[in-house]
Amino acid sequence: MDTLCEKFSKLGIDNAPGQEKTQKDREIDLRGNIIEGKEVDFSHGDVDAFEPLPGSLDCFIKGYEVGGKQAYTEYRGKLDIRKDVAEKISKFTGSKINPEENIILTPGTQGALFLAMGSMIGTGDKVAIVEPDYFANRKLVEFFGGKIIPIELDYKKYADRAGIDLKDLENKFKDGVSLFIFSNPNNPLGVIYSAEEIEGIASLAKKYGVSLIVDELYSRQIFDHRQYTHLCAMPEIPDQMITIIGPSKTESLSGFRLGIAFGNKDIILRMEKLQAIVSLRTAGYCQSVYHVWFNEPEGYMESRIKAHQDIRDELFTKFTDAGYYVRKTEAGSYLFVELPKLDIPLKDFVVALRKLAGVTVTAGIEFGPQFTRHFRINFSQDAEAASAAADRIIEIVKRYTCDC
Amino acid sequence: MDTLCEKFSKLGIDNAPGQEKTQKDREIDLRGNIIEGKEVDFSHGDVDAFEPLPGSLDCFIKGYEVGGKQAYTEYRGKLDIRKDVAEKISKFTGSKINPEENIILTPGTQGALFLAMGSMIGTGDKVAIVEPDYFANRKLVEFFGGKIIPIELDYKKYADRAGIDLKDLENKFKDGVSLFIFSNPNNPLGVIYSAEEIEGIASLAKKYGVSLIVDELYSRQIFDHRQYTHLCAMPEIPDQMITIIGPSKTESLSGFRLGIAFGNKDIILRMEKLQAIVSLRTAGYCQSVYHVWFNEPEGYMESRIKAHQDIRDELFTKFTDAGYYVRKTEAGSYLFVELPKLDIPLKDFVVALRKLAGVTVTAGIEFGPQFTRHFRINFSQDAEAASAAADRIIEIVKRYTCDC
Numbered sequence: 001m002d003t004l005c006e007k008f009s010k011l012g013i014d015n016a017p018g019q020e021k022t023q024k025d026r027e028i029d030l031r032g033n034i035i036e037g038k039e040v041d042f043s044h045g046d047v048d049a050f051e052p053l054p055g056s057l058d059c060f061i062k063g064y065e066v067g068g069k070q071a072y073t074e075y076r077g078k079l080d081i082r083k084d085v086a087e088k089i090s091k092f093t094g095s096k097i098n099p100e101e102n103i104i105l106t107p108g109t110q111g112a113l114f115l116a117m118g119s120m121i122g123t124g125d126k127v128a129i130v131e132p133d134y135f136a137n138r139k140l141v142e143f144f145g146g147k148i149i150p151i152e153l154d155y156k157k158y159a160d161r162a163g164i165d166l167k168d169l170e171n172k173f174k175d176g177v178s179l180f181i182f183s184n185p186n187n188p189l190g191v192i193y194s195a196e197e198i199e200g201i202a203s204l205a206k207k208y209g210v211s212l213i214v215d216e217l218y219s220r221q222i223f224d225h226r227q228y229t230h231l232c233a234m235p236e237i238p239d240q241m242i243t244i245i246g247p248s249k250t251e252s253l254s255g256f257r258l259g260i261a262f263g264n265k266d267i268i269l270r271m272e273k274l275q276a277i278v279s280l281r282t283a284g285y286c287q288s289v290y291h292v293w294f295n296e297p298e299g300y301m302e303s304r305i306k307a308h309q310d311i312r313d314e315l316f317t318k319f320t321d322a323g324y325y326v327r328k329t330e331a332g333s334y335l336f337v338e339l340p341k342l343d344i345p346l347k348d349f350v351v352a353l354r355k356l357a358g359v360t361v362t363a364g365i366e367f368g369p370q371f372t373r374h375f376r377i378n379f380s381q382d383a384e385a386a387s388a389a390a391d392r393i394i395e396i397v398k399r400y401t402c403d404c
Numbered sequence: 405m406d407t408l409c410e411k412f413s414k415l416g417i418d419n420a421p422g423q424e425k426t427q428k429d430r431e432i433d434l435r436g437n438i439i440e441g442k443e444v445d446f447s448h449g450d451v452d453a454f455e456p457l458p459g460s461l462d463c464f465i466k467g468y469e470v471g472g473k474q475a476y477t478e479y480r481g482k483l484d485i486r487k488d489v490a491e492k493i494s495k496f497t498g499s500k501i502n503p504e505e506n507i508i509l510t511p512g513t514q515g516a517l518f519l520a521m522g523s524m525i526g527t528g529d530k531v532a533i534v535e536p537d538y539f540a541n542r543k544l545v546e547f548f549g550g551k552i553i554p555i556e557l558d559y560k561k562y563a564d565r566a567g568i569d570l571k572d573l574e575n576k577f578k579d580g581v582s583l584f585i586f587s588n589p590n591n592p593l594g595v596i597y598s599a600e601e602i603e604g605i606a607s608l609a610k611k612y613g614v615s616l617i618v619d620e621l622y623s624r625q626i627f628d629h630r631q632y633t634h635l636c637a638m639p640e641i642p643d644q645m646i647t648i649i650g651p652s653k654t655e656s657l658s659g660f661r662l663g664i665a666f667g668n669k670d671i672i673l674r675m676e677k678l679q680a681i682v683s684l685r686t687a688g689y690c691q692s693v694y695h696v697w698f699n700e701p702e703g704y705m706e707s708r709i710k711a712h713q714d715i716r717d718e719l720f721t722k723f724t725d726a727g728y729y730v731r732k733t734e735a736g737s738y739l740f741v742e743l744p745k746l747d748i749p750l751k752d753f754v755v756a757l758r759k760l761a762g763v764t765v766t767a768g769i770e771f772g773p774q775f776t777r778h779f780r781i782n783f784s785q786d787a788e789a790a791s792a793a794a795d796r797i798i799e800i801v802k803r804y805t806c807d808c
Contacts, residue, residue, distance in 0.1 A: 004523070004525075004526040008523070011677040011680075011681070013680045019478060019680075044476050046472055047471060047475050048472045051471075057465065057468050060689075061461065064456075064461050064464075064659065067452040068450055068451045070659060071451050071656075072448050072658065075417060075423065107511060107687070110684045111683040114681055114682045114683065120408070121408075122407045122408040122411075123407065139680075139681050143678075254476065255467075255475030255476075255687065255688035255689040256688075256689060257683060257684070257686075257688075270408075270412045270415075272417065273415040273416070273417050274547075276415075276423075276540075276543075277415070277514070277517075277518055277540050277543050277547060278514070278518045278682060278683075279511035279512050279514050279515040279683065280512055280514045280661070281661075282661075283661040283687050283690055285464075285659040286661075286690070
């Protein structure tokens with residue numbers, strides 16, 4: 001059991017978003033009075049502020065009423081639903097998805113990531129991940145016994161690209177990387193990879209035979225009419241490639257646990273085999289709800305994106321005025337905030353913030369060990385509550401800013 | 405990727421229940437005419453014949469209406485639901501489950517099994533599994549790199565016990581087994597382990613420091629008022645022990661993907677860490693549906709069990725009269741049928757049966773390599789259709805019985 005102990009000791013969840021209430025009480029240096037205000041949990045979006053897509057519950061009920069054929073589907077998901085989703089996603093991404101072979105319905109995009117990595121990472125494989133990027137990427141690579149090769153994103157340097165160094169990437173690909181995983185738009189930064197970056201990644205992966213997993217979870221929520229490039233639609237892509245997307249974020253359907261993965265048919269088959277022993281299938285009745293996705297009432301998505309953009313602007317201005325470094329979110333609902341130097345550890349600050357101001361944020365170290373002065377917020381929240389919470393954050397930061 | 409290739413080639417799903425329609429067409433020796441009749445898929449229960457527990461959809465809708473707090477729960481499941489379930493299962497099993505520490509809500513019992521095995525099996529560990537037993541046990545042990553130690557069940561020898569040889573088990577425990585997994589009632593046989601067998605397993609596991617996973621998925625559907633012994637309630641049990649149960653079978657809630665695991669708190673914590681990267685949590689809105697479980701209207705379960713017992717009796721008599729060996733199901737909805745010697749491979753017979761008679765069964769070899777003349781059926785079906793399908797099975801078997 002020793003290797004298992006080690007494996008699970010790396011697999012921390014105490015500081016993961018949503019798990020804050022399970023943290024054991026530690027001695028924290030709490031300074032000053034509690035600042036009253038409506039509690040805000042920035043660790044994930046507030047589906048009460050931005051409700052699930054219209055019609056989603058009705059869809060679920062219809063699925064329930066279908067009965068047995070909806071309860072027991074193929075492990076990769078019900079064929080008519082795969083057809084519907086494949087058609088919509090082909091159109092959205094500009095790629096060609098065969099519903100019989102190239103797509104699997106998964107329990108959330110987390111499910112898609114787990115299945116994809118489990119199907120593509122062997123023990124000892126070198127797996128390149130971006131820093132910062134979605135916190136589970138690191139944990140998954142470690143769980144499957146891969147060796148992490150970090151790719152730093154120089155996100156402060158450019159306004160028109162995410163900041164990947166293609167030369168550095170090429171060197172690491174040359175050096176034996178077998179799989180490269182990244183999210184676009186990036187989580188936690190909310191930056192979009194430029195067309196040139198995407199083309200570069202695609203052609204390097206093709207050249208060096210590196211497999212790709214591209215997590216496009218937030219690719220429908222693009223601000224300021226920016227350009228977005230789907231890697232799967234590039235003329236040259238590697239054979240072994242999987243794209244992941246789902247309706248949990250912009251569409252607020254997280255409570256149904258729906259995601260998809262599409263790409264190479266052999267990998268999809270592996271993912272299905274793995275799904276069969278992981279949890280059989282995406283909950284049968286929930287599968288019906290994919291129908292509302294990409295089927296929103298006219299103008300619905302535009303107004304939702306606009307509402308998020310307004311909150312972004314409000315918070316971005318506040319944090320920038322307070323002197324923190326933040327790159328303005330280009331897509332998705334995250335802001336990754338760099339604080340001045342604090343005189344307590346980041347983990348303690350996060351707890352103090354929750355106790356003194358009723359505000360939950362995700363510590364930067366979840367996204368890469370070097371982000372010790374950073375936190376991430378998901379600003380898909382009630383606009384007023386989020387704005388007031390930002391004020392409280394700024395107030396609490398003052399109490400812990402280092403004089404040094 | 406070579407080790408991955410090998411790993412996934414072992415992870416077959418073509419013959420797994422529910423996947424039959426994805427099988428590629430092979431040349432099959434089809435003999436005689438098609439026998440008409442209502443199609444019956446015995447690979448799983450028919451939730452149209454035995455519908456989900458009353459109130460389950462209403463519960464789901466209530467959960468949906470709760471909103472964000474129901475969509476985003478702790479990875480191990482929402483605390484108030486864990487409290488409710490822990491209380492009901494403590495009462496049912498006679499064990500003590502602390503809802504804070506000793507229980508996790510999982511996406512089906514398949515989810516519970518995956519998480520438990522993933523948390524308890526290290527590479528190279530010797531893991532004992534019963535033959536025959538639930539087909540995924542073998543696949544999971546292999547996926548996590550364990551070494552399978554088969555424990556044969558001598559189920560033909562006794563009428564009042566499942567047929568485990570405790571002496572053999574002790575020898576294998578002595579020989580370094582670290583984990584023993586079994587289902588009680590057994591899947592596919594539907595036999596119940598006697599109190600003496602359960603006590604024996606518990607005390608041997610305790611004595612040799614062997615961890616246990618007990619899958620009690622069918623323990624609510626007991627026929628003929630037989631005695632059932634919950635291992636978790638024994639006075640002497642090993643520290644590292646997990647019990648699994650869920651409402652997918654007798655209660656027909658499979659379409660919601662609900663299961664639970666309870667036991668040792670350190671293992672439960674590992675399972676939660678794993679769940680966090682596998683699919684975050686059991687679908688939030690679905691979690692509300694645990695409420696109807698063990699909360700059935702008076703007499704509901706009794707009449708459902710009686711209905712299943714009647715179908716069992718009908719099919720048991722037919723198969724026995726046809727000269728097949730079947731042990732009479734003591735609990736659950738399975739019959740494991742041993743056929744006379746056939747003159748085509750079992751896999752082909754299963755396909756022929758489907759094509760000629762519209763009847764789907766699960767091949768015995770899914771439950772252990774030696775069960776080459778066996779099939780399993782789940783008789784939770786429309787009674788009339790199941791009876792007619794049994795007649796068709798008997799007719800088709802005649803066409804393929806070896807004259808030798």
